[in-house]
Amino acid sequence: MDTLQVILLSLIQGITEFLPISSSAHLILPSQLLGWTDQGLAFDVAVHFGSLIAVMAYFRADIQRMLIAWTGHVIHRRASEDAELAWYVILATIPAVVFGLILNIFGENLFRHLWIIAATTIGFGILLGVADLMYEKRPAKDNRLTLKRAMIIGFAQPLALIPGTSRSGITMTAALMLGLSRDLSARFSFLLSIPLILAASLLKTKDLIESSAAVDWQTLGLGVVVSALSAFACIHFFLNAINRMGFMPFVIYRLVLGVFLLFVIF
Template sequence: MTLFEIIILAIIQGITEFLPISSSAHLILPSELLGWQNQGLAFDVAVHVGSLLAVMIYFRADIARMLVAWVQSGFSRQQTDDSKLAWWVILATIPAVVFGFVAKDFIEEYARSALVIACTTIFFGLVLWYADATGKLSKNIYQLTWKNALFIGLAQAMALIPGTSRSGITMTAGLMLGMDRESAARFSFLLSIPVILGAGLLATLDLFQQETVVDWEALFYGIGLSFVSAYTCIYLFLSWISKIGMLPFVIYRLVLGVVLLGFVFW
């Protein structure tokens, strides 16, 4: 990859990882539409490391409270709000792990195409609009139940299909359950931590099994730029989402999907 491609892809990953517009779609598109060289597994790991650092540092106080409460409460019946939230994150992660192991190879072979991305971008964009327009927007993050967490986790599992958007589908599920926009986004971001960490570890193991030359300069830029763009994105999104709603992202998804269909058929 050229330095320009490295910079653009790292920034794209950092921004789109947490916006409801699909990071995987945007990382696939440059190679599909512009003929750019595939960024490769090592660079994929690097930009996800940057995104992971960003979300963990931003939510460091929340993570610390949840971890302490979870350790102190354990499996007892006396759970605090923070220990329950930690359990709900764990529970909501399980469906994605199971579905990932079962369907990973199938998705890699058949679902990573511009046509699939176009269709899922449009469809799940409309679902996001419906959830945002009809949701009660009254439930905060501590009012989630285990059934709510499992529902969001099942929705997250669908995000393995490129174009769905992990953050988009989990926020959609949260809105459908009556969560306010900021709480739906915060739970989605907290839920991203074990998912990104797990995916990064698996990709790292795959990387060690390959005999490839690693471009350390590209990895350095990838981690740094994705971290900065992801942290900025999280901060701005949580600051604005209650005011602007999901409609701007829905419109973006619809326009992107139509453009992609144009590339596919014309």
């Protein structure tokens, strides 16, 4: 890949990883629409690692509190809200890990077709819009994260294994439908992404080590930096703007993108 291609793909990963518009779909699109060769496993690992750095850096204070509280709960049975939240993140991650391993066995390219991306982009975009309208019209908002709600969100997360769905999009959709606020829906979705991106990165790193492919470390380093910086900025913008603008701009974007993809196909 040339430098422009590396920067563009890294920006796409960083910006779309945490927005409800599907990073996997956007990373597939350049090869489908522009005829670019697949960026390869090593680059995929690098840009996801950059996203992981960004979300862990942004929520570093929350992660530290959760780790301390969770350790205290495991060792000393000392209950707290932070320990509870840590358990919710751990337990809600399990469904996606299980389904991810199953998909890895049968082949992760199973759903990587343009018409599937178009359908999921439109379908889950409409679902996000419905969830946002439900949140607006709900007379009394019970903005509490419980184990039941966390697990429902967790079981929605494996749907994001289908390109075009969006991991952040489907988890935020489920959270909104359960009555959580936009801000809490987004924050829990971002915290859920940490163990999942970490697990995926480790799995892909293992595959990379076992392969005989040559590694261009300069390209990977650039991908990590651009992905991390753009993802950090995206998280900051999203959390500061979501309560004001809602999810409808992302719904409209998904519908326009989905229709464009259908136009390309047919």
